[in-house]
Amino acid sequence: MKFVLIVPIIIIANILNNMSDDYIVRSPKRRYEIPDISVAAYVSRSMARLDPQHRCFMNAIDGSHLTAEELITKCHSVANALIARGITKSDTVLTFAENSTELVIVMFAAIYLGITLYPITPIARVYELDQLMDTLGPLFIFTTKAKAKIIETILSKRSDRQTVRFVAVLDDNHNVYVPFRSLLSEGQNQILDTIPYFAVKPKKDICILLQSSGTTGAPKSVMISHTAFVAALMAFIKPDMNDESGGNNRTSPLVGYQMTQFSCMSGVAVLFGYATCAVNYGVNFMGMVPAFGHKLLNEMCDEYDLSSLKALMVTGAAFAANVAKDIMQKHKVSVVEVYGMTEYCGLTSPDGEYIPGCVGRPSDNTDMKVIDSKGNSLGPDLDGELCVRGPKLFSGYLNNVLATNEAIDDHGWLRTGDIGHYDSRHRFFITDRLKELIxxxxxxxxxxxxxxxxxxxxxxxxxxxxxxxxxxxxxxxxxxxxxxxxxxxxxxxxxxxxxxxxxxxxxxxxxxxxxxxxxxxxxxxxxxxxxxxxxxxxxxxx
Missing domain, CATH: 3.30.300.30 (ANL, C-terminal domain)
Incomplete structure (x- = not known):
């Protein structure tokens, strides 16, 4: 009888451990400490474990690729060239270019230097980029020949041109700006003395700035600290990405800069170019947005051989259940939806089987709750605003204390602005999107x-x-x-x-x-x- 009584007590204890303190839902995984190190230190250790000839990035469009050895060697070359050109800890590396192996090298160089990186969407235009640059300090800009015209237009109108200290073109020669290949030559065969080159305070210093629309108002610059980014790297999960043969796992382009880094650190090859890479490289995992699901179902399936696909991860918006089920049946793949936002990378982790609208359970070291309009925490199956806290939380909005205070409360909870609920098994569902954003x-x-x-x-x-x-x-x-x-x-x-x-x-x-x-x-x-x-x-x- 004693044994029979102990079992329910253990079950109750586990439930209370994962969900207590006014309906707080915690990650089902064991918590772990986030090391007090820079992103550069974490990345360099992860890269050192890879086979030097492992292909980290491949461009299915032009056939170019980067092995782990090439990536690190060229990263050091570019970093040293920038040091020689006077880059300092207070500068920001701003990238304004499409995906390419050259862009990856620049991103890693910024990480290894220990300075702030700001990747800007290549679809931005003059007004948007000009407004953003007003909020930033000294800039080292990397762009392409086609996008350089936008940079020229902005600089021709600005009285403070000195804030842009350097501009390089990644893909070609330019009559005004520095060709990327020149940087590779200038820093060739040089290794950084320390990694990162500049001293970093992980909890305080900003590793990366990312643009977010926020829940209200104009777009904002989201500050991600080194500690938050390391926590995100450590929590990255690859659903069903293990090749049965133990061979080369490959993934198509994932959504966002963070996901590119996560895949590379995990030893998974990242490819640029959706359809071509699926056919020519045997992709078995693909990250995508819901709009791409329609193409995958109605257009690509007849034109391309997608038999290598094993799993699809959908993010960015709600995914129509009928489309998901049709894709699973037609392509014999598993489908998972995940939930994240710029201010907190990866709120949830996939929960195995596909359930329409389900985005999984809280990810590593993450707490979530649902609140009503008065701020009271709600129990299972009740819709309210989703809130989250944990080590992956952003540091705030750049130069916008008011917006930061509105987003994060005194107890460290981020109000997502999204409406949803969780069920009795602590799985979360998004039932409505942001009230203001389109x-x-x-x-x-x-x-x-x-x-x-x-x-x-x-x-x-x-x-x-x-x-x-x-x-x-x-x-x-x-x-x-x-x-x-x-x-x-x-x-x-x-x-x-x-x-x-x-x-x-x-x-x-x-x-x-x-x-x-x-x-x-x-x-x-x-x-x-x-x-x-x-x-x-x-x-x-x-």
């Missing part, structure tokens, strides 16, 4: 940014931007605009105005509607719910 494919589009930009047009007095449902792209932006008196502009002129300055995801694909007045609340705020209700039943199928 979701276009993988991109989060800030309506505030679009509205502020529209107001720079001389004919626009007020503007409200909302997302209109789209069958494959999730949402398309639409603007409701009130014109200034005695001013005029056409819908096509405003759409062209946006197209000339903002990136592809921010285009007014759902059009412009001219109104006599913008509806506001009693305290003067735009009544966004009203405009969302206007488009609630629309579904564009172009």
């Amino acid at each position: 979701k276009y494919g993988t991109k989060q589009v800030s309506p505030t940014e679009l509205e502020q930009f529209l107001l720079t047009h001389e004919a626009v007095a007020e503007a409200v931007v909302v997302g209109v449902g789209h069958r494959t792209d999730t949402q398309w932006p639409r603007a409701y605009v009130r014109l200034r008196e005695h001013k005029s502009v056409t819908e096509e002129e405003l759409k062209r105005f946006v197209a000339d300055s903002l990136s592809d995801s921010k285009q007014l694909r759902a059009g412009v509607v001219f109104v006599d007045d913008i509806r506001r609340t009693t305290v003067g705020k735009v009544e966004r719910r009203y405009y969302k209700e206007l488009v609630a039943n629309e579904l564009i199928d172009d």
